[in-house]
Amino acid sequence: xxxxxxxxxxxxxxxxxxxxxxxxxxxxxxxxxxxxxxxxxxxxxxxxxxxxxxxxxxxxxxxxxxxxxxxxxxxxxxxxxxxxxxxxxxxxxxxxxxxxxxxxxxxxxxxxxxxxxxxxxxxxxxxxxxxxxxxxxxxxxxxxxxxxxxxxxxxxxxxxxxxxxxxxxxxxxxxxxxxxxxxxxxxxxxxxxxxxxxxxxxxxxxxxxxxxxxxxxxxxxxxxxxxxxxxxxxxxxxxxxxxxxxxxxxxxxxxxxxxxxxxxxxxxxxxxxxxxxxxxxxxxxxxxxxxxxxxxxxxxxxxxxxxxxxxxxxxxxxxxxxxxxxxxxxx
Amino acid sequence: xxxxxxxxxxxxxxxxxxxxxxxxxxxxxxxxxxxxxxxxxxxxxxxxxxxxxxxxxxxxxxxxxxxxxxxxxxxxxxxxxxxxxxxxxxxxxxxxxxxxxxxxxxxxxxxxxxxxxxxxxxxxxxxxxxxxxxxxxxxxxxxxxxxxxxxxxxxxxxxxxxxxxxxxxxxxxxxxxxxxxxxxxxxxxxxxxxxxxxxxxxxxxxxxxxxxxxxxxxxxxxxxxxxxxxxxxxxxxxxxxxxxxxxxxxxxxxxxxxxxxxxxxxxxxxxxxxxxxxxxxxxxxxxxxxxxxxxxxxxxxxxxxxxxxxxxxxxxxxxxxxxxxxxxxxx
Numbered sequence: 001x002x003x004x005x006x007x008x009x010x011x012x013x014x015x016x017x018x019x020x021x022x023x024x025x026x027x028x029x030x031x032x033x034x035x036x037x038x039x040x041x042x043x044x045x046x047x048x049x050x051x052x053x054x055x056x057x058x059x060x061x062x063x064x065x066x067x068x069x070x071x072x073x074x075x076x077x078x079x080x081x082x083x084x085x086x087x088x089x090x091x092x093x094x095x096x097x098x099x100x101x102x103x104x105x106x107x108x109x110x111x112x113x114x115x116x117x118x119x120x121x122x123x124x125x126x127x128x129x130x131x132x133x134x135x136x137x138x139x140x141x142x143x144x145x146x147x148x149x150x151x152x153x154x155x156x157x158x159x160x161x162x163x164x165x166x167x168x169x170x171x172x173x174x175x176x177x178x179x180x181x182x183x184x185x186x187x188x189x190x191x192x193x194x195x196x197x198x199x200x201x202x203x204x205x206x207x208x209x210x211x212x213x214x215x216x217x218x219x220x221x222x223x224x225x226x227x228x229x230x231x232x233x234x235x236x237x238x239x240x241x242x243x244x245x246x247x248x249x250x251x252x253x254x255x256x257x258x259x260x261x262x263x264x265x266x267x268x269x270x271x272x273x274x275x276x277x278x279x280x281x282x283x284x285x286x287x288x289x290x291x292x293x294x295x296x297x298x299x300x301x302x303x304x305x306x307x308x309x310x311x312x313x314x315x316x317x318x319x320x321x322x323x324x325x326x327x328x329x330x331x
Numbered sequence: 332x333x334x335x336x337x338x339x340x341x342x343x344x345x346x347x348x349x350x351x352x353x354x355x356x357x358x359x360x361x362x363x364x365x366x367x368x369x370x371x372x373x374x375x376x377x378x379x380x381x382x383x384x385x386x387x388x389x390x391x392x393x394x395x396x397x398x399x400x401x402x403x404x405x406x407x408x409x410x411x412x413x414x415x416x417x418x419x420x421x422x423x424x425x426x427x428x429x430x431x432x433x434x435x436x437x438x439x440x441x442x443x444x445x446x447x448x449x450x451x452x453x454x455x456x457x458x459x460x461x462x463x464x465x466x467x468x469x470x471x472x473x474x475x476x477x478x479x480x481x482x483x484x485x486x487x488x489x490x491x492x493x494x495x496x497x498x499x500x501x502x503x504x505x506x507x508x509x510x511x512x513x514x515x516x517x518x519x520x521x522x523x524x525x526x527x528x529x530x531x532x533x534x535x536x537x538x539x540x541x542x543x544x545x546x547x548x549x550x551x552x553x554x555x556x557x558x559x560x561x562x563x564x565x566x567x568x569x570x571x572x573x574x575x576x577x578x579x580x581x582x583x584x585x586x587x588x589x590x591x592x593x594x595x596x597x598x599x600x601x602x603x604x605x606x607x608x609x610x611x612x613x614x615x616x617x618x619x620x621x622x623x624x625x626x627x628x629x630x631x632x633x634x635x636x637x638x639x640x641x642x643x644x645x646x647x648x649x650x651x652x653x654x655x656x657x658x659x660x661x662x
Contacts, residue, residue, distance in 0.1 A: 028375065029482050032572075034413040034556050035379035035475065037482045040371035044359065048366035049422040049472060051460045082365040091380040093424070093470035127470070129382045135463045139424035139470030141380060144366065151360050151368050225365050241363075 003105065004098035008128060014102065015128075018109040019092075024122035026088060036124035038089040038143060045088075046144035046151065048079035054136035062179055065104045067204040068138070069111025071279075076142035077119045078208035078226040078281040084152040084217025085144030087121040087210065093139040095131040108138070119210050149217045152285070157223035157242035161286035163304035164293055166212040168202070169231055169256045173277020174265055175203025188264045195260035208281035209298035216285045219294040224285035230276040232314050232321055234284060235304070239313035242286075247315040248275075248304040256303070275321070334436065335429035339459060345433065346459075349440040350423075355453035357419060367455035369420040369474060376419075377475035377482065379410035385467035393510055396435045398535040399469070400442025402610075407473040408450045409539035409557040409612040415483040415548025416475030418452040418541065424470040426462040439469070450541050480548045483616070488554035488573035492617040494635035495624055497543040499533070500562055500587045504608020505596055506534025519595045526591035539612035540629035547616045550625040555616035561607040563645050563652055565615060566635070570644035573617075578646040579606075579635040587634070606652070 003011060016031065024030055029037035052058060052072050063071075073090065080087045092112060096105065116123055121142065131137060157163075178185045178200050188196035208226065216224055223242055227234050231253075235246040250271075257270035265273065286306055287293055293300040312320030334342060347362065355361055360368035383389060383403050394402075404421065411418045423443060427436065447454055452473065462468060488494075509516045509531050519527035539557065547555055554573055558565050562584075566577045581602075588601035596604065617637055618624055624631040643651030 029414075029484065033482075033484050033486075034410040035377045035416070035473075037375050037377050037414065037477070040374055040376045043371055043374055044368050045371045045376045045474065046366045046368050047420065047422060047455055047472070047474060049424050049456060049458050049470070051424045051426050051458050051470070053426050053460050053462050055463055056461045079365040083360075083368065085366070089378065091378055091472055093380050093382045095382050095384050095468045095470070124378055125380060127380050127382050129384050129468075130387045131384050131468060132386055132463065132466045135466040135468070137426045137460075137462060137466070137468040137470075139380070139382070139426070139458070139468075141378070141422055141472040142366075143376065143378060143474075146368070151364075153360065153364050155364075 001102045002098065003096060003100050003102060006102060011102065011128060014106060015109050018106060019113050019123045021122065027122050027124060031123065031125045038124055040145060042146045042148050044146060046080050046083050046085040046146060047141060048076055049139060049141040050076045050079065051137060051139040063204050065107030066111035069108040070115040070205045072138055072140050073112055073115035073119065074206055074208050074281055075228065076140045077121060077210050080142050080144035081208060081210040081213025082224050082226040082283055083144065084149055084213055084221065084224065085146045086214050087119050087142050087144045089122050089124040089143045090116060091124050091141045092126040094126065095129040095137045097133050097135055098130050100136060147214060152217050152221050152224040154223055154225050154238045154241035157238055157244050157286040157306045159244055159306050159308055161222055161288060161306040162290050162302045163246055163284065163286055163306060164300040164302050165282050165284050166298050166300045167207065167209045167282030169227065169280060169282055170261055170270065170273030170277040171199055171202035172206045172279040173273040174261055175199040175201065179203065192263040195263045198260050199264055206279055206281045209283060212283055212294065212298050215294040215297050216283065219287065219292055221285040221287055224283060227280045227282045227284055229278045232275050236313040238284065243309055244306050245308065245310045245313055245315060246304055247307045247318060250317045252301065252303045332433045333430050334427060334433060337433060342433065342459060345437060346440050349437060350444050350454045352453065358453050358455065362454065362456045369455055371476060373477050373479050375477060377411050377414050377416040377477060378472060379407055380470060380472040381407045381410065382468060382470045394535050396438030397442035400439040401446040401536045403469055403471050404443055404446035404450065405537050405539050405612055406559065407471045408452060408541050411473050411475035412539060412541040412544025413555050413557040413614055414475065415480055415544055415552065415555065416477045417545050418450050418473050418475045420453050420455040420474045421447060422455050422472045423457040425457065426460040426468045428464050428466055429461050431467060478545060483548050483552050483555040485554055485556050485569045485572035488569055488575050488617040488637045490575055490637050490639055492553055492619060492637040493621050493633045494577055494615065494617055494637060495631040495633050496613050496615050497629050497631045498538065498540045498613030500558065500611055500613055501592050501601065501604030501608040502530055502533035503537045503610040504604040505592055506530040510534065523594040526594045529591050530595055537610055537612045540614060543614055543625065543629050546625040546628050547614065550618065550623055552616040552618055555614060558611045558613045558615055560609045563606050567644040569615065574640055575637050576639065576641045576644055576646060577635055578638045578649060581648045583632065583634045
């Protein structure tokens with residue numbers, strides 16, 4: 001059955017039970033009215049929006065609809081967490097070719113609901129729309145609450161701060177390489193099949209330690225963002241916004257390769273993914289000293305330090321470092 | 332020049348100056364970080380999301396990019412106003428075929444910025460993404476603040492209430508008819524060219540008296556929504572949500588046809604557009620009596636009353652009334 005075989009109300013009648021929980025604390029008005037109402041106990045609200053597009057951000061032969069829904073939530077929740085906030089609600093706009101199978105949309109809703117549940121983020125509302133042949137576009141907005149704390153911006157890093165990460169690095173990028181490089185994949189599936197499986201899974205369903213965002217804020221993080229386009233690229237953004245440079249520690253980053261990355265890619269390629277792999281959604285933050293890292297929740301590891309602004313925003317063991325980035329239009 | 336000819340940062344460098352005002356009161360963190368922060372002085376936030384899709388919601392041969400941006404803001408702001416809130420910020424996700432002209436995107440941003448300025452809604456952030464060939468999808472989220480009042484839901488109408496509208500009816504629908512019906516358009520352009528021009532313009536750039544939403548809430552409106560899919564269909568939603576029926580007053584609705592609608596369509600077709608025309612974004616609300624209508628701002632007119640639930644959710648002069656609705660997938 002395709003979307004075109006049902007009217008909008010019939011589609012919603014199937015979708016909403018998947019997306020909504022009976023209990024949505026902090027949501028005085030949920031979906032079904034002109035707009036939702038969600039509590040903003042701090043008197044301010046954090047808001048971010050991020051999209052996924054079929055053929056650009058996922059391929060149906062790699063990712064199940066559940067994977068897609070999961071990833072969409074995680075990448076938006078990561079942006080809220082990276083301000084030091086906890087997520088309070090999400091809205092989803094789905095525009096789809098009317099030939100899209102209803103089961104695909106229900107699978108997407110299952111993935112959204114599962115990831116929303118994991119991050120304690122109620123579904124507030126959404127929009128359903130037809131789209132051109134072959135087109136499926138998902139746009140999500142996630143709101144968050146700062147719990148009375150100041151937002152942790154990209155621009156607050158100070159010379160002398162340590163730079164630390166929470167969550168994994170390079171795993172999503174390594175998984176993407178396994179999808180793109182048949183020769184690499186064949187070797188990995190022969191020699192380290194379980195590691196290869198886990199890396200592919202990390203690409204389809206990245207993980208953000210979202211609770212660690214608020215923990216970093218409470219611990220006094222001076223600057224934070226989430227690693228969405230690769231450690232070097234995102235550290236560069238933080239460095240430019242703060243008017244500093246970030247000097248990454250090669251030994252610390254090589255330690256991040258241990259396990260699946262090293263087993264599947266070997267040392268050099270594993271380090272390249274740790275430095276450049278995107279869509280990971282680890283948190284990258286600066287603290288006044290190593291003793292200031294949060295000690296509860298997911299572990300934070302020091303991977304560098306903030307130094308005076310030099311020629312390059314990012315150094316590796318004191319040497320300017322650049323990686324090619326990802327561009328949505330120029331590819 | 333097309334999007335594909337620029338990298339993402341170069342596109343943003345052109346877009347952001349169009350979208351952002353120097354002064355954005357109530358926005359501690361604007362675009363450029365992982366997420367924005369906007370004040371929510373009431374301790375809660377109203378949130379809605381609505382999309383527009385090329386070929387479904389607009390045609391480039393009818394609508395300029397400025398028109399599209401304007402309409403996208405208005406339809407989202409109307410949903411916030413219909414809860415009795417004032418808009419506090421918006422986020423825009425744009426997914427576009429890389430062959431989309433950069434000038435089209437800048438025109439869109441101009442329309443968004445102008446309509447955002449008219450409704451005092453700062454731009455909080457957005458997302459830019461590539462999309463399939465021929466596909467342009469816009470998803471907007473608008474946030475709002477209730478000023479300490481309870482939200483005005485669809486479900487609060489009480490038997491004996493008057494039903495009133497603020498803003499115009501049928502004009503956007505009439506404009507759409509002029510675009511679709513060449514014979515009608517030729518006659519109108521001959522006999523009432525200025526009226527026809529204004530109706531087409533109302534379709535491309537609908538108007539919502541957004542400030543009247545909060546005024547209705549202050550005046551004690553028991554239920555409210557905005558007319559997005561036609562008066563009868565939307566009144567039916569309000570009636571069903573409230574467990575009542577709405578009896579519309581034919582004489583009052585005929586009075587709504589006076590002027591351009593009557594001049595272009597004649598009496599019968601004009602009344603049909605008043606009853607069924609969508610994308611108008613007038614506000615429809617219920618009040619305990621005609622003396623309770625807001626007396627400041629855009630005028631409210633009584634167009635019916637709330638009666639005991641009967642066989643049909645909407646009556647016209649006591650007789651059950653239905654109009655065909657619009658469906659996003661089945662067409």
